[in-house]
Amino acid sequence: MFPSETSCWFIRKVIWWRAAASIAWSVLLLPPTTAVFVFLSKFSFLHPIQTISECLSLLMSSCLIFSFILLGGVVIMVGFLNLEYYTVIPTIACSKIALLGQLLHPRQVVSSVAHCLMGVIVGWCCAVTVGNRYKTLGCPCKSSDGVPQMGLNEYHLVFLLAGAFVGFSHSLLGVTHNINYVSFHAVQQYKYLHFKGSLPLVLKCSAIQAFYSIRNFAVAYFFLGYIPKTWICKTLNLHLDSSVHRLDSITGLVDLSLLYHLWISATFLLFTWYITLLLFRIFVTEVYSFPVQPTFTQDPHQCLPRVLTDQQPMILKFLALQDLALLSKHSPSRRGEVFSLSQPGGHPHNWNAVSRECLALLADLTQRLVAYHETVATNGRAKSLSSGSERKTSSDTSLTSCAEDLVSPRPTFLTKTPASVFARSFAGGPHSPLTAPFTPDLDSPFSSPTLRRFPGLVDQCSPWHGSVQSPHIMRRAPKLWSTSAESQVSSSPPRSPASVPSPKQEPTKPSFVAQFLQNRKEQLPEASSQALFADSQAHIWALEALSYLVQASFTEDQFGVVQTTLPSILSSMLHLQEAVDRHFKLPHASSKPVRSANSMEDFTYKTLRFALRATLKTAIYRITTTFGSHLNAVQMSAEHRKRLQQFLEFKE
């Protein structure tokens, strides 16, 4: 609808500046952090004065200033990666295979390699800063026959490898914990106070994660340490000093001072990165106030009603919705602009645009929930996928529908291949257009009952398979599902239906790998429910904005512009309420996620569905308590009126 330059406008003028500001602050915070790190790494109980003087002289030294420059570069790089990879809608892997796919995605591999390299750089800086035995990679040593030569300083190497390991594990954990997800807080705070409040948590998280990373690193180095060591020795033509302890042994690794320095360095590394991330999150999610009506100096594209309808970039849409929700709550003057009429013509363009967009969001979610529920509730009772009309009939699983399907070209294969195999491999084909983007792994047969689309056929055409309805039974019978595993693995998600009945789907012998993969493809519980509500923050704001605006319209709307849309607002909210209620009756939908406090992971996306449910109810109550019995004058269906009466009597 809009040229791409308008969406670029926001990224260019706002998001980049916010990212730049956050990176600048993280670079500015680097010197004090480094000073604390130097102090902690040099500290000794016995010589406190000496420690301080040593630290001071070190902080002035040229090598530390060079380290600063390097660290600053690393922080800027981390900031750029944050800007490049951040997302406001989390990607939720519905199965372990999908998670693996995310990890091996080229984009992610690039990020992991970059983090690894930056880890090495930070490791080098730490080694140089701590000094003493860690300082250089080469050290003079004597060979067995007494000739002086350059030997490998294993301590230094350990620091570099630890840095790489911590960086790599940070990036991997980032994928599983959705660390790139930027959530919006319900509580608005000034940036400084927000940062101050989160600082202890960041410190705790980085210390704990550094501890676990170093533990894992020690184990990995114990078993695999000789590989990088010999490689380095060969390429740099260094010699191993046989007179000192090898570090990939038990005695070498149980060196408290080494472990302490490694832990402190890893904490320092993670802390600087987390601070960058935290600052980025705080700056990006800051409220941006869009003008409601264009003034002469402003581009009309930058106004709230126009910006709301943009689909891309997502951050723009989210910030616009956040601003809308806040203005509807707090700002009577801006609400007045929303309710105002256009000057020549007298049309409520602003309100129309705002309400249309919010209602479209709600309708979209309702439709998504209904589609999901239909596929799940039929519990594998299939629907034909090729056309809408067939879908309807076959879902009724009547004999006639079966006959209809038999007429279509596909079922000829049914008679030859075992029906279950066919059904499942076929299910890997087309997505239902609505659910597909939100439940990424719909194509796996066990991922959700969405997929077994053909049991109707199975039922009637081959009674032998009549019992293969429930996923539990299917799992119990390995023969039935393992046969199809190969075709599952080989099939890429967006296959066309035509490619399905290919000869390679003949039953083959179950292989161990196939079985293993199949097991991994089983759904993580409640993940599909999470995925369904992944972008619900937008819906929450839309609900809040609508309900507050309607509440305010009771007294502030002078031209009655809201009254025209009140019936549709109420009906779409009640529709959504119905769909949400039905969704929460599904298994796993109402189970609470496990949360741990010691991680930078943002848990908000896991509980968005609960937040949406609560906001929806509150929104309806807000309207019913404001309007009271006046709502009886609003036209709506009998069913909705009954539901609304329940709300009016506070019985929901």
Next chain:
Amino acid sequence: MCSLALFPPPLPSGQTTLCESNNELLSGANNSEARQDSSPLSLHFPRESLKLHSRTESSSKAAFLDHSETLWMRSAAAWRDGGFTGLLNEITTSHAEVPKWLSVTSGCILALLRWVSSFHGSLYPHVTLSSEDMIAEFSQVLNWSDCVVRAFAWHPHTDKFAVTLLDDSIKIYNPKSAISPTLKHRLQKNVAAVQWKPLCASALAVACQNCLLVWNVDPCSLSTRPSSGCAQVLSHPGHSPVTSIAWSPSGSLLVSASPLDTSMMVWDVAAESCVPLQRVGGGGVTFLSWSPDGSHILASTPSALFRVWETRMWTCERWPCIKGRCQSGCWSPDGSRLLFTVQGEMVIYALTFSGSPGVPPGLVKGPQIAVVVADLSETTFNSPDGDIIVGGEIQSLSWDPRGERLAVLLKGDPGAANRPAIIAVFKTRANPVFELLPWYGEPGAEPRLLQFHPNFQHGALLTVCWSSGKITHIPFYFLSSGVSQVGLSRSPPLPHQQERPADFSNQSLFTELIS
């Protein structure tokens, strides 16, 4: 300013106030049987009927702990139960099994810790209290630990209420249904406060000793004992005991406070996430009260300091008091005035906030000084039974949702017979000038807790919980002098009161559209 000297003398014993009608209070003989029949919501919980806990958990633990466990097991258990100090304590006490240097070291560390905490305690005396004493100290209920009814909450929109009893159970009464569900939960101990979520039919937040519980009581359910699965548990390390909670009037957020935690928690209940808002001074937060328009929160601390938070960007104003901590406070319906009382003083102060929610927070000018609006110093009344002294320190304040009646619970002196705890009711007039008119002082058995009904149609309805376990409701019938709320009879106190023009009645809704 007014004082108790202007009040009519209190009633003779045996008489209680029944209601206010035609601008005067009617009293009658204290015949509880007859009144029990007349009003279904007047309840009586005799102390004997409650099954009380005979022993606390720690005492039963000592009886069952198997001392033949290994040192490792005991240390792990001590770490789990008592944290670091528990572990040190365990090591120090079992000196026969551990090396001498270890037990000596842990003993030294323990002594050091105790010394530091005693220093902390001398700075903030309340941290040395046990959590039960602390709740009793900071609760709005008079003499909380001995109270049969420990907490009470009207639902903000309907005629139901929740009552917390001495045995830590919560009962919900609704005049429209015969079922009164009883809520019990393993973690529901020493309940300090309960509050219903606004704009919701079912959610009830409960402040317990170690956590917050949010019950979801389905109003249509026929079950009398909802399972503990209906309760969400919200806890945060270090945030206990919870002595006060407050829902935002828009129903979206819940704040909780603990005297041992310097940060106040803002909970997003559905997502079970919290944002700690920390300000170090004061040593904790004891009492919270959210203004009805949602723009400010009063947060008092155990020291002579309280804060008023602004809820848009969550910044706060510090208000140091001279004498003691802020004991209680309440907001006027439009959120523009705050009345509060200070421990050790016998007056009610008022603060006026002029900032409306629409103004950017930087421009909001807070009040400069608090003014004294009522003097409640001790006054002697002559009565047939002898002199009665009324007045003194104030336990809690409650303002009716229309802003016309203010009920004040005076502590009295439990030792002296002629100084009973008493409720004084003021008529208040907020516009054009704020003033308090004395109305009535009411003696009784021992009032412990008071709360106004949030939307009583004919004036105000004051609910009083008595020391005997009785709950009575005293209606005040009057015509509101302020805004006439046509068509809003069942609505909650609406937010944005200041922005809305006062003539609801002139608006016609749903006019026919002519296009």
